[in-house]
Amino acid sequence: MRFIHAADIHLDSPLHGLSAYADAPADMLRNATREAFSKLVSVAVDEQVDFMVIAGDLYDGTWRDHNTGIFFCREMGRLRRAGIPVYVLFGNHDAESEMTSQLQLPDNVHTFSTRKPQTFRIDALKVALHGHSFKEKAVTTNLVTAYPSPVAGYFNIGVLHTALEGGSMHASYAPCSVAELHAKEYHYWALGHVHDYAIWQDASTIVFPGNLQGRNIRETGRRGAVLVTVSETEAVSVERLFIDVLRWEAVTVDASPASTLDEVALAVGRALEALVEAAASSVPHAVRVTITGATGAHGELFGLEAQLRAEVLAQIAAISHDRLWLEKVKIATAPLAHSEPASGRADALADLHGLLIEAESDPEFLNMLKERLIALASQAPSELQKSVPELEHVRNGELAKLVGDVRSGLIAQLADAE
Structure with a gap:
């Protein structure tokens, strides 16, 4: 089984620091987050992954117009035609309190509830995905404590938008510890919110894929998502996918x-x-x-x-x-x-x-x-x-x-x- 784990896509977020200069690549700056996401969808189709997980901040807050949502629906349509389901968790930037526009999504897109933790099962793969979307922008409580117990006989994936505890440059939303995540006994934690890649492997495999496209000079270096492969013995391997276009x-x-x-x-x-x-x-x-x-x-x-x-x-x-x-x-x-x-x-x-x-x-x-x-x-x-x-x-x-x-x-x- 293989799936793509991405987070912090921030569709249509501007890239700051270059646009004021006459020699700046204006088209690239304007469309960078869209181009990066389209590249990610193409990788998913080419690799014939089983599903995709987006762990929060798909959007960048309120839409300026409906084109952001229309673009996302079009890319999801590409995955639908390839038979690839998508599981989306809303983070602080796309919480219900932040979003002013929404469109009907294709039926291959499943969004986690904002009311309580929700579990999606993919019975053919024996996979269970557990997640809880943000209802408000500033969620400062520990959401992990309410996540359900793992489903017996299934490969369990926790999807969570969090800063974890300690040392993060990002706002301390949905704080929890690495030890708490391991203790939940899920096989894999698909995290979002922190824009730098990080991985912990012990009782669980815990991953921040980082954001898909760097947006300013504070987000240097290669950016992208991860391709996760799970063997028949449930051994997990994680491969970085570098998707950024600038x-x-x-x-x-x-x-x-x-x-x-x-x-x-x-x-x-x-x-x-x-x-x-x-x-x-x-x-x-x-x-x-x-x-x-x-x-x-x-x-x-x-x-x-x-x-x-x-x-x-x-x-x-x-x-x-x-x-x-x-x-x-x-x-x-x-x-x-x-x-x-x-x-x-x-x-x-x-x-x-x-x-x-x-x-x-x-x-x-x-x-x-x-x-x-x-x-x-x-x-x-x-x-x-x-x-x-x-x-x-x-x-x-x-x-x-x-x-x-x-x-x-x-x-x-x-x-x-x-």
Whole structure:
């Protein structure tokens, strides 16, 4: 027996971080979640799986129009014609309280009740699936305690949308522990809600497949679902299916050897070329580049994020413009030690350095600075917000950090000029 376990599909959820840029792949961003889901359905048909499980967050909250539901019905129709049933559990994003639109689903689609745990049996396969959909967005009670006992003689699958307990970056919905899941004595737990892949194998096999398509730079790396194979002795094997159609990556470039902006741009180009060459597939990558290290280029980079971005875009155009997209360039460098004025130095540069150090801890000066800059930081057009990331420090009240960043960059730039 084989089945596909997917979760956190978030149909028609926008991909954030690229759409504001003129060079962004607009069509790909708009349709990425749909294309990924269509790929998943094609894999299910090609592999002739016995059924599919979707463990919550099929949708992304309220529909903007009925096209989201129509698309899902069309894809379910493909599975219906292939004789593949689908078992859907509603999570926090598609709970009854969140959904404003619903359509009649094809008869091969079975949705778990929101009132109490429900069991679906596939008698021909001797499979029992147990699940409880979210009725409200914020379900903070432990749902597992009410799940039924396993059906004797059947392969039992628990379907649950949960953050589990402890350490999750996601909202703590339907909290429970791994030990509780094992104690239920189901053979397999099909989980959803956490967007990263995870697996525990002991009394039960417990799996988060991760989300189907990364939607922003916080969801880096390969994304997809899992193909589960169950032998005649009920041994379980789990194979990852990488379905995403655009992949987010974070690349860190050490600028220590560089002394100019051009050299930094070339180092970024080399790192991005290595990323493309190492990729196992031709899936396009959306990349955030962070420049780090103590470097002689620190002063020249000061305030020039927009120019560096243009230089990196030129490198990308030469490498593989159809497989590589730039989300952001972030400068996090530091000056070389000799760029800071020596403690015994007595000149205008040392005086300026001392004044700026004092300013970092002067509440009166920092308040005055915030009053002067807050209107600009709040009302600046989005293009300016992106090209001057220091404005975020003003909006967040981080004026000491702003002064520190300015001191570091300005002093390094003046020292280089000297």
